[in-house]
Amino acid sequence: MATPMPRILIVDDEADLVETLARxxxxxxxxxxxxxxxxxxxxxxxxxxxxxxVTDLRMPGMGGAELMDRIVERGVRTRVVVITGYATLQAAIDCLRKGAVDFLQKPFEVETFLERLAEALAKPLPPGPPNWHEIARRHGLTERERVVVEALYRTGLGNRELADHLCVSPHTVKSQLRSAFRKLGVENRTQFLQRFVAEPAVSPPPRPAPGSPGAPGES
Structure with missing residues (x-):
């Protein structure tokens, strides 16, 4: 019996781009x-x-980031490739933290899209997000430490912004992270994110020359 071909969902508010990629x-x-x-x-x-x-990042209503949040929250196992005309390093990091397996900057050649799609499909389905309650139990984290490291994982915010997010003082965040990192066996934020956040390649492809064939427009 023949193996069925992969099933792909392409999401973008630009109808012409969707049709080009789907075709x-x-x-x-x-x-x-x-x-x-x-x-x-x-x-x-x-x-x-x-x-x-394959989803655009910025769309009216529910954007790609919210769609990825819902995919994770509802336990939907799929590979997510983000396409966007508003690419920044922070946007790429945020998408990877949410579970994306690749990040593609518009405009791009259709051939590049197909290559990156094939690479994404060759990767194993991403695991679900870390079970922070189990991690806390295994490493002896307090409830406060668990809340802080889980918030760091989900948001990537700096200490002051993380403190505002959690309605605690920056000193509390710094203290809880220091203690949690020691128990988790990491020295800093970088090691923490390297351990708990997947790191697929995120470098965008070369931008095609304006007006070149197969170069979808930005949105």
Missing amino acids: AARREGYEVDTALSGAGAWDRLATRPYDAV
């Missing part, structure tokens, strides 16, 4: 569904499994 993916033999919004994508994800979701 190219179908030529490669993929089964492709599309959505023009995060909400529309979630409706599809709630009813059938996908091997990969």
